[in-house]
Amino acid sequence: MSQRYYPAESSSKGAKRPFARASRTTPAPSEPAFSDSGYGESISDDMRNFDLNEDLPMPPTMPVLAGPSLDAPEVERRQHQMHIQQLHYNQNRVALSRSIYRTIDTLRGLQEMNQSWPIHYPAVQRPEPPAHMQRKASMTDDFFTPDTSGPSSRERFPPPRRALTSFERQPKVENRSGTPEPRLMSPQIAQEFNILKLDLRIGSLSQSELVHSLEKESIASLLDSKLAQSIKHLLSLRDRIEDTASKVLVTGDLNAGKSTFCNALLRKKVLPEDQQPCTEIFCEVLDCRVNNGVEEVHAIYKGATYDRMDERTYEARPLKDLEDIVIEVDKYSQAKVYVEDARPIEQSLLRNGVVDIALIDAPGLNMDSVQTTAVFARQEEIDVVVFVVSAENHFTLSAKEFLWNAANEKAYLFIVVNRFDNIRDKVRCQRMILDQIANISPSTFNDSQDLVHFVSSNAVIDGKDPDKSHDFDNLESSLRGFVLDKRARSKLGPAKSYLLNLLQDLEQLALINQNIAGRELDALRSNLAQLTPKYDESVKARISVQDECDRQIEDTCNAVYRNSRREISRTIDEVEKAKAVAWRGVLNSFQFADETRKAMLDSITRAVVDAEDAARRSTISGVGAINALGLLHLKQEYVERTFRPDLMFKKKRDALGRHIKTSLDAFDFFDFDRQEKVAGMSLSLTVFSVASSRLFGFSSWVDGIVQATNIVGVRNAKRLIIPAIIAGIGAAAYWLVSDVQNAIPKKLAKKIKRELAEMDYVHQNSERISKETRKVLRFPAEELRSGFQKSIEGLKVKKEEATKRKGECEVAVKYFGNLLRESREHAGVVRRYDLEAASNH
Numbered sequence: 156m157s158q159r160y161y162p163a164e165s166s167s168k169g170a171k172r173p174f175a176r177a178s179r180t181t182p183a184p185s186e187p188a189f190s191d192s193g194y195g196e197s198i199s200d201d202m203r204n205f206d207l208n209e210d211l212p213m214p215p216t217m218p219v220l221a222g223p224s225l226d227a228p229e230v231e232r233r234q235h236q237m238h239i240q241q242l243h244y245n246q247n248r249v250a251l252s253r254s255i256y257r258t259i260d261t262l263r264g265l266q267e268m269n270q271s272w273p274i275h276y277p278a279v280q281r282p283e284p285p286a287h288m289q290r291k292a293s294m295t296d297d298f299f300t301p302d303t304s305g306p307s308s309r310e311r312f313p314p315p316r317r318a319l320t321s322f323e324r325q326p327k328v329e330n331r332s333g334t335p336e337p338r339l340m341s342p343q344i345a346q347e348f349n350i351l352k353l354d355l356r357i358g359s360l361s362q363s364e365l366v367h368s369l370e371k372e373s374i375a376s377l378l379d380s381k382l383a384q385s386i387k388h389l390l391s392l393r394d395r396i397e398d399t400a401s402k403v404l405v406t407g408d409l410n411a412g413k414s415t416f417c418n419a420l421l422r423k424k425v426l427p428e429d430q431q432p433c434t435e436i437f438c439e440v441l442d443c444r445v446n447n448g449v450e451e452v453h454a455i456y457k458g459a460t461y462d463r464m465d466e467r468t469y470e471a472r473p474l475k476d477l478e479d480i481v482i483e484v485d486k487y488s489q490a491k492v493y494v495e496d497a498r499p500i501e502q503s504l505l506r507n508g509v510v511d512i513a514l515i516d517a518p519g520l521n522m523d524s525v526q527t528t529a530v531f532a533r534q535e536e537i538d539v540v541v542f543v544v545s546a547e548n549h550f551t552l553s554a555k556e557f558l559w560n561a562a563n564e565k566a567y568l569f570i571v572v573n574r575f576d577n578i579r580d581k582v583r584c585q586r587m588i589l590d591q592i593a594n595i596s597p598s599t600f601n602d603s604q605d606l607v608h609f610v611s612s613n614a615v616i617d618g619k620d621p622d623k624s625h626d627f628d629n630l631e632s633s634l635r636g637f638v639l640d641k642r643a644r645s646k647l648g649p650a651k652s653y654l655l656n657l658l659q660d661l662e663q664l665a666l667i668n669q670n671i672a673g674r675e676l677d678a679l680r681s682n683l684a685q686l687t688p689k690y691d692e693s694v695k696a697r698i699s700v701q702d703e704c705d706r707q708i709e710d711t712c713n714a715v716y717r718n719s720r721r722e723i724s725r726t727i728d729e730v731e732k733a734k735a736v737a738w739r740g741v742l743n744s745f746q747f748a749d750e751t752r753k754a755m756l757d758s759i760t761r762a763v764v765d766a767e768d769a770a771r772r773s774t775i776s777g778v779g780a781i782n783a784l785g786l787l788h789l790k791q792e793y794v795e796r797t798f799r800p801d802l803m804f805k806k807k808r809d810a811l812g813r814h815i816k817t818s819l820d821a822f823d824f825f826d827f828d829r830q831e832k833v834a835g836m837s838l839s840l841t842v843f844s845v846a847s848s849r850l851f852g853f854s855s856w857v858d859g860i861v862q863a864t865n866i867v868g869v870r871n872a873k874r875l876i877i878p879a880i881i882a883g884i885g886a887a888a889y890w891l892v893s894d895v896q897n898a899i900p901k902k903l904a905k906k907i908k909r910e911l912a913e914m915d916y917v918h919q920n921s922e923r924i925s926k927e928t929r930k931v932l933r934f935p936a937e938e939l940r941s942g943f944q945k946s947i948e949g950l951k952v953k954k955e956e957a958t959k960r961k962g963e964c965e966v967a968v969k970y971f972g973n974l975l976r977e978s979r980e981h982a983g984v985v986r987r988y989d990l991e992a993a994s995n996h
């Protein structure tokens with residue numbers, strides 16, 4: 156009478172479905188092997204293009220769960236109710252899908268932003284909870300406190316970190332309005348992140364300590380991978396809500412009776428049961444109609460991505476081989492078990508007429524860490540968890556760990572306490588187990604009537620004990636109720652919770668970063684307001700200081716040149732006054748001449764040295780003046796070089812002086828004109844004239860001769876002339892010899908002056924001294940110039956960086972403002988999705 160509702164599936168997947176969606180794509184190769192539910196893929200990668208207004212197909216006639224005994228109006232009422240439920244479910248599903256994509260877009264935008272503007276992540280330091288709350292807040296304490304004998308199961312089997320889609324934890328956004336928030340970016344912020352909490356656990360350092368000690372870029376990269384994880388989880392949530400099949404994971408400790416329980420649900424022995432651990436791979440039990448009605452096992456090869464249409468990915472084997480397959484852990488990763496459930500739809504779990512069910516029998520939790528981790532990871536795609544615990548053993552540590560994790564995630568957590576037939580004091584056992592459940596999952600405990608069942612699965616199939624069967628029937632009808640009727644909550648609820656938690660984190664992150672970017676922007680603006688005039692002033696100051704410095708050098712060098720020239724010239728002009736050398740007679744006249752020459756040259760050298768000393772003093776004050784300019788304008792940026800004035804004029808000390816030869820010759824001893832001496836003839840006359848004029852007091856030798864002739868007569872004069880000439884020459888010689896003392900300094904001074912004039916000695920030395928002064932003054936001047944250059948370049952770079960950063964901050968302020976608005980608005984939209992609405996009809 157009823158037409159079955161099938162989820163969409165590709166026509167290429169084999170069996171034709173009445174309501175199959177037109178097109179699908181194959182899963183990405185990177186998807187895990189178990190992503191195919193066996194009912195066909197639920198999601199295509201081009202889901203984004205699908206018409207969100209178009210619900211998944213709904214059968215024209217909904218199946219009814221009631222048997223033929225129901226009267227027509229009741230059947231109609233139920234059909235109507237199911238129609239409404241389906242409508243609501245689809246509306247919520249489409250809306251949640253849309254929200255998931257919207258959030259993924261937001262996260263991708265945030266990732267991009269994180270590249271250009273590393274996002275600030277605040278240190279989290281929650282205030283210590285009051286003592287009475289501490290116990291409740293930390294359930295793990297309860298888990299680990301009693302067992303101090305060995306490492307905790309958390310250590311042994313670290314579960315993969317789960318994204319929180321918790322039902323118990325209500326979003327904390329509402330709480331914000333009541334109490335004023337502490338100042339942002341202080342180490343203490345209002346609340347901890349839910350989803351975007353960074354996993355910072357290194358040594359003994361706490362998260363807040365690590366956040367402070369890590370580079371901003373490291374935090375940004377951690378956050379980036381967190382965002383990537385979150386996008387991945389959102390996609391898996393999308394897969395989950397788009398997967399029309401409901402997945403029920405049956406897990407629990409080793410040998411708790413999981414396979415027996417599954418068989419009991421199927422009412423036939425499909426899965427191998429054994430007293431020793433046997434199920435080592437995941438066995439997913441599905442309705443065989445999905446497999447063209449063929450009952451068989453598809454043992455999926457390790458590493459292969461299951462595709463029912465591609466036999467290379469699995470090995471098809473008869474059901475009876477399952478016993479061997481479940482232990483071939485090295486060959487197979489999991490098994491799809493297609494079985495026929497011939498029971499009527501109101502009884503069958505697999506063929507329930509409402510939704511496709513995949514019943515997954517998982518390996519025992521304590522099998523090994525790999526399997527345990529796989530079970531934890533498998534939760535991602537699970538809608539309902541049935542946890543089977545042996546009444547004899549109660550909860551092990553890994554069981555508690557698993558349940559605590561699942562309780563955060565799942566809307567419903569079924570706990571099946573199996574092997575209850577083996578318990579003598581059943582009441583005590585019940586009480587003890589319920590006490591433990593109260594600690595592990597309070598919400599399950601609160602609903603224990605429906606969610607916790609004490610059964611004996613092994614008695615169900617043979618049905619010998621009606622009491623035990625009755626307990627199991629109760630369990631089954633509760634399970635059906637949750638899997639089928641409340642699937643809106645079990646399937647869609649985790650996505651809603653996750654979105655709310657994530658959007659809340661995004662809001663918080665946006666608020667913090669908007670605040671930081673805003674404050675940084677203000678600081679940058681005021682920084683730039685100072686930097687710009689400072690830069691302009693520096694450019695101007697550089698020109699004027701450079702001019703001043705050049706002037707200083709020019710003035711100092713000119714003064715040095717003038718002073719040197721004046722002093723050296725004066726000394727040369729007065730060189731004959733140089734320190735007198737003692738006259739020690741004519742016989743020592745050569746020695747006298749040599750000493751006089753040395754004394755004269757020494758006095759000139761001294762004058763040069765004095766000029767150098769004066770130049771040194773001028774240089775010291777010039778250097779001081781330039782340094783003062785540097786310190787005045789560049790402050791500590793100016794590097795004052797050590798100046799050693801004593802090293803000045805060391806290398807080229809009056810090199811010129813060494814070229815003055817001024818050798819002595821005979822004429823230096825007599826002071827007469829060199830031309831007359833060379834005239835030859837006039838020599839004796841000159842000598843005579845001089846001698847006779849001195850002798851007789853007459854001015855000329857002609858007068859002397861005339862007068863002498865007149866006195867003695869011509870004859871006598873003729874006789875006297877020879878002796879007179881001899882006497883004259885003797886007198887002249889005497890005079891010349893007696894004038895040597897005066898002649899030498901005079902002649903030498905003249906000679907030296909002439910030589911120095913030929914060498915341009917005064918100018919050359921003055922030039923040398925002023926050049927050395929200029930050379931020395933150029934060092935601080937260069938220091939000053941490069942100091943200014945550096946300072947201006949530094950300011951320029953700072954200005955450019957600040958301008959660039961300002962631009963980035965402006966973008967960040969705008970971006971985070973938008974993100975804040977978007978997260979708040981979106982969270983409001985998600986919060987309004989009423990998943991319970993359909994179930995309440």
Ligand SMILES: Nc1nc2c(ncn2[C@@H]2O[C@H](COP(=O)(O)OP(=O)(O)OP(=O)(O)O)[C@@H](O)[C@H]2O)c(=O)[nH]1
Nearest residue numbers: 410411412413414415429432433434519574611612
């Ligand atoms: N007395 C009693 N025995 C049970 C019950 N359920 C299961 N068993 C027995 O417990 C043993 C283990 O059962 P399984 O179903 O193989 O247990 P399991 O949890 O699937 O085992 P693994 O998958 O290997 O971890 C079998 O011998 C079952 O017959 C029960 O309710 N009562």
